[in-house]
Amino acid sequence: MLYQKGNMFSKACEYGIKSMIYIQSNHDDSRKICLNEIAEAINSPMAFTAKILQQLKRSGLLVSTIGAKGGFQIKNNKPITIKEIVLAIDGDGFFSKCVLGLKVCSSANPCPAHEAYKLIKENMIKDLLDLELDEFTKNIKNKTIALK
């Protein structure tokens, strides 16, 4: 093939999702979770991960405290869906863009794959994007699920 592709999400988004899952699964009111620990846990480049955490913060999903013993926490300890993370990092392209890249593509003016993609989106939303983080954290502590 020309290039190797075929990822639903960008690397940035993968790191974002894994970061959020890690933060959620290690939640503890008595401490914050720092960048270093997150990047180690999810096996991601630290400086790059820092940018992503900033973005998640700007989007209102995380809060952070600076300085020693500082780190990140989920804002208000609120339930968060995968969709919110994807929107924060990759934007709404997944939901809004034509799967074949047409500038305008709607049910009134569809590309050949429009209806098929509609079904696919519905299933993705139901099976993954609308799920909340704690759906994914259940089995992390007992090591049946891996983040790296």
Add this chain to the structure above:
Amino acid sequence: MLYQKGNMFSKACEYGIKSMIYIQSNHDDSRKICLNEIAEAINSPMAFTAKILQQLKRSGLLVSTIGAKGGFQIKNNKPITIKEIVLAIDGDGFFSKCVLGLKVCSSANPCPAHEAYKLIKENMIKDLLDLELDEFTKNIKNKTIALK
């Protein structure tokens, strides 16, 4: 967001799929369909599209003839699924890669989204990837479906 993302397929793959749909929907034993016409029809950069057509040829989906009145045709005029095109251009990443980017991720050793992604893949395969090109060409000639 950091960057704008959220595409199921690469641009190259989008052009590949649209090229194949165009070629199929304009099939006529008496002529070949040339690059120029394809790129015009699907609104894609010509030189880039040329590379993609070469790749589709190398993968055995197209045949071409050089020279005046040359062009491309679907090999053996055989039914082709979207999956074959995706495999030719984007490779099998969509099918083989972990949705969260883990190096190893299997049902024995799953990432947190493994099961969810399995469902999603099954639906994508059923609703789009296993469909044959002529599913997408039906309404092109009467202009209810657009390629650009």
Add this chain to the structure above:
DNA sequence: TATAATTCGGACATTTTTATCCTAATTAAT
């Protein structure tokens, strides 16, 4: 046989995505 239309492939350029480096600011704890 000359010309125009075409594929083919190499080299290069641009843009986007991913990743790194560095310095400043803040805070806890000693």
Add this chain to the structure above:
DNA sequence: ATTAATTAGGATAAAAATGTCCGAATTATA
């Protein structure tokens, strides 16, 4: 007060994807 741990963000670099340019080879047809 100093130090170490930490977030924050700007600048830059590297890699990947997308896109362009050009010249060579081939073939139909005038």
